[in-house]
Amino acid sequence: MSHEAILLLAHGTPDVLGEMAEYLSKVTGGRQLPQEVVEELQHRYAQIGLGEAPGIEAPPLTKWTFTQGYLLEQALGGPKDSAKVYVGMRNWHPYIADVVAQMRADGVTQFKAICLAPQNSRTSVGLYRKAVLDAATGMEVEFVTGWAENPLLAKAFAERLWPVWAEACAISGQRVPVLFTAHSVPCRTIMTGEASIVGARPGTPMQLTPDPYPVEAKRTAQMVVDRLSVVGMRPIDWYFAFQSQGVSGGPWIGPSVEETLKALKAQGEVGVVIQPVGFLCDHVEILYDIDIAFQETARELDLKLWRAESLNDSPTLIRALEQVVTGAFAATVDERVTPTA
Ligand SMILES: C=CC1=C(C)c2cc3[nH]c(cc4nc(cc5[nH]c(cc1n2)c(C)c5CCC(=O)O)C(CCC(=O)O)=C4C)c(C)c3C=C
Numbered sequence: 001m002s003h004e005a006i007l008l009l010a011h012g013t014p015d016v017l018g019e020m021a022e023y024l025s026k027v028t029g030g031r032q033l034p035q036e037v038v039e040e041l042q043h044r045y046a047q048i049g050l051g052e053a054p055g056i057e058a059p060p061l062t063k064w065t066f067t068q069g070y071l072l073e074q075a076l077g078g079p080k081d082s083a084k085v086y087v088g089m090r091n092w093h094p095y096i097a098d099v100v101a102q103m104r105a106d107g108v109t110q111f112k113a114i115c116l117a118p119q120n121s122r123t124s125v126g127l128y129r130k131a132v133l134d135a136a137t138g139m140e141v142e143f144v145t146g147w148a149e150n151p152l153l154a155k156a157f158a159e160r161l162w163p164v165w166a167e168a169c170a171i172s173g174q175r176v177p178v179l180f181t182a183h184s185v186p187c188r189t190i191m192t193g194e195a196s197i198v199g200a201r202p203g204t205p206m207q208l209t210p211d212p213y214p215v216e217a218k219r220t221a222q223m224v225v226d227r228l229s230v231v232g233m234r235p236i237d238w239y240f241a242f243q244s245q246g247v248s249g250g251p252w253i254g255p256s257v258e259e260t261l262k263a264l265k266a267q268g269e270v271g272v273v274i275q276p277v278g279f280l281c282d283h284v285e286i287l288y289d290i291d292i293a294f295q296e297t298a299r300e301l302d303l304k305l306w307r308a309e310s311l312n313d314s315p316t317l318i319r320a321l322e323q324v325v326t327g328a329f330a331a332t333v334d335e336r337v338t339p340t341a
């Protein structure tokens with residue numbers, strides 16, 4: 001299938017603090033969160049630079065997502081028919097529905113949609129998919145559901161991990177472990193959930209399936225480790241934790257970063273390098289949760305904590321995305337669909 005356009009999908013973030021309540025209602029699908037949660041998130045976003053009025057620069061998630069879209073479009077040969085890259089957000093402007101409407105107005109009839117969240121979960125990728133299919137009535141859509149095992153994605157993460165790990169080991173005078181992380185999800189998400197059977201006829205009963213997300217996230221981490229041994233690094237000690245457990249919906253999956261840091265301290269480690277492998281650019285879960293909150297936890301434990309730089313404008317990440325677009329990497333792809341109203 002040749003594609004007239006590419007649609008990159010991302011989370012979205014408010015531009016100013018006063019938009020927080022409306023933004024959160026998008027994130028939760030309309031469910032109102034308590035005022036103290038809204039205020040706590042305003043406090044966190046304020047600490048990563050969001051203000052009462054728009055800043056000179058867009059918030060990091062917006063800035064980097066559009067940068068990635070621009071770089072991918074350049075890599076594909078510029079904004080020609082077969083290479084135009086659009087960016088749509090699920091929870092804030094530019095909303096996926098508005099961007100798909102713009103694509104339609106531009107004459108696009110078929111496109112490939114790729115989430116800037118490589119590991120498939122029904123709480124992230126599943127919601128992006130619904131937003132796209134709801135908006136794309138009559139258009140032909142190829143939806144990429146996962147690209148967690150793309151070797152260039154692993155290489156991009158390894159390139160960011162290697163320098164900070166080497167520095168951490170040099171400063172500590174010993175080999176420090178690496179703690180890979182991905183965003184947590186509610187326990188009920190991974191245990192059961194309704195997923196349609198790929199290729200099923202309309203009316204076929206739904207199937208209860210576990211969410212692939214925790215396995216895919218750990219697979220990405222394993223591939224980063226494998227990649228480092230390819231470049232001659234001796235095996236590293238590594239661990240995996242789920243970060244940023246949410247404020248609602250019962251228990252969320254772990255182990256949490258906080259408890260893992262405690263366990264690492266208890267086994268005698270003096271430091272640790274964190275690398276989040278579920279996020280492709282800077283945003284609040286990195287700049288606040290890791291750089292401020294986990295740093296504080298580590299300080300209290302007398303543990304030194306380093307973080308690998310985010311992928312942001314990594315040329316290797318852009319090559320990975322290019323492979324997903326062209327099919328050079330066989331991503332997990334939904335059947336091609338033409339949604340009807
Ligand atoms: C794989 C799952 C998820 C990814 C990846 C993810 C990324 C992500 N999330 C935010 C900001 C927020 N997320 C919030 C809630 C929330 N997030 C997920 C899952 C993933 N998020 C779930 C299941 C939920 C709960 C939704 C609900 O209905 O309650 C919130 C709200 C406050 C909270 O609960 O923490 C925010 C804010 C960003 C910025 C991000 C990556 C770019």
Ligand SMILES: [Fe+2]
Pocket residue numbers: 183
């Ligand atoms: Fe989230």
Ligand SMILES: [Fe+2]
Pocket residue numbers: 183244246285
């Ligand atoms: Fe979150």
